[in-house]
Amino acid sequence: MQTVLVTGAAGGIGSRLRKLLKGVYPNLRWSDVKVPDDLAPDETFVKADLAVMSEVETIVQGVQGIVHLGGFSVEGPWDTILNANIVGCYNLFEAARRAKVERIVFASSNHAVGFYPRHRTIGIDAPVRPDSRYGVSKAFGEALAQFYAYKHGLRVACLRIGNVADAPVDKRRLSIWLAPADLVQLIRIGLEHPDIRCEIFYGASGSARAWWDNSSAFRFGYRPSGYAENHAAAALAAEAKIPPDSIAEWYQGGTYCSDEFDGGMERSQN
Numbered sequence: 001m002q003t004v005l006v007t008g009a010a011g012g013i014g015s016r017l018r019k020l021l022k023g024v025y026p027n028l029r030w031s032d033v034k035v036p037d038d039l040a041p042d043e044t045f046v047k048a049d050l051a052v053m054s055e056v057e058t059i060v061q062g063v064q065g066i067v068h069l070g071g072f073s074v075e076g077p078w079d080t081i082l083n084a085n086i087v088g089c090y091n092l093f094e095a096a097r098r099a100k101v102e103r104i105v106f107a108s109s110n111h112a113v114g115f116y117p118r119h120r121t122i123g124i125d126a127p128v129r130p131d132s133r134y135g136v137s138k139a140f141g142e143a144l145a146q147f148y149a150y151k152h153g154l155r156v157a158c159l160r161i162g163n164v165a166d167a168p169v170d171k172r173r174l175s176i177w178l179a180p181a182d183l184v185q186l187i188r189i190g191l192e193h194p195d196i197r198c199e200i201f202y203g204a205s206g207s208a209r210a211w212w213d214n215s216s217a218f219r220f221g222y223r224p225s226g227y228a229e230n231h232a233a234a235a236l237a238a239e240a241k242i243p244p245d246s247i248a249e250w251y252q253g254g255t256y257c258s259d260e261f262d263g264g265m266e267r268s269q270n
């Protein structure tokens with residue numbers, strides 16, 4: 001990997017990666033629709049709107065790998081999700097194919113499978129069960145990954161990211177927290193491991209309360225350094241201040257499930 005493009009450079013994860021990936025690859029090209037506030041003079045940044053194909057074609061030129069973080073990162077109105085995450089993700093994969101990019105690491109989300117209940121442990125063979133329009137867009141991105149991998153030979157790793165933060169901040173996050181260093185480890189597996197074809201990994205650090213069987217990532221050598229339970233006391237103290245929400249507490253996706261919910265709990269216990 002000589003040149004790696006990272007979209008979503010101005011966002012929360014992008015801003016962390018601008019520090020954590022420094023020196024890992026010879027050339028890093030950062031892109032976003034918004035210029036990062038803290039852009040350093042030695043960083044290469046190219047502004048682009050993912051929803052505009054000609055702009056996406058420009059940013060993918062000459063890169064071997066892409067870390068695709070750019071998009072709308074929470075639940076939102078359909079038009080917003082459609083442009084940033086559906087059209088934007090299609091443009092990214094299609095432009096990558098045309099430019100003969102070798103690999104993509106796609107930032108998927110736990111919200112692609114948020115409607116599984118917390119008492120179930122799911123692996124990557126569980127059908128997607130999105131909990132939001134946002135989650136649907138991530139499932140769409142995973143489908144694009146399979147299509148471009150099997151039809152066009154791109155190598156893709158989809159990371160179903162839990163929550164990237166310095167520490168888990170509540171009870172739910174004790175099950176899904178991803179330490180920034182472990183995200184870097186997963187990205188590097190996606191960009192460098194010789195056997196990547198089209199993989200799905202859960203983006204989670206070690207957890208005594210895990211909901212996900214992450215053996216697909218372990219098979220590729222992932223060894224998380226973070227351990228959520230080390231932060232349990234603080235996370236559970238913070239949890240005590242959160243108002244009760246029986247639907248959010250039942251499902252893995254939390255409030256993404258309870259927002260706009262009118263499906264009936266009795267029909268969706270499993």
Ligand SMILES: NC(=O)c1ccc[n+]([C@@H]2O[C@H](COP(=O)([O-])OP(=O)(O)OC[C@H]3O[C@@H](n4cnc5c(N)ncnc54)[C@H](O)[C@@H]3O)[C@@H](O)[C@H]2O)c1
Pocket residue numbers: 007008009010011012013014031032033034048049050051068069070071072073074083084088107108109110160161162163164165
């Ligand atoms: N933060 C997490 O814990 C988490 C969890 C699961 C998945 N993810 C996914 O990881 C990625 C990064 O997350 P984040 O927390 O840094 O999100 P973020 O919202 O902080 O950053 C997303 C970035 O994408 C950019 N963007 C939005 N629309 C764009 C467009 N049309 N063209 C170009 N850029 C556009 C935004 O300007 C923003 O800087 C997202 O795809 C998100 O869905 C994050």
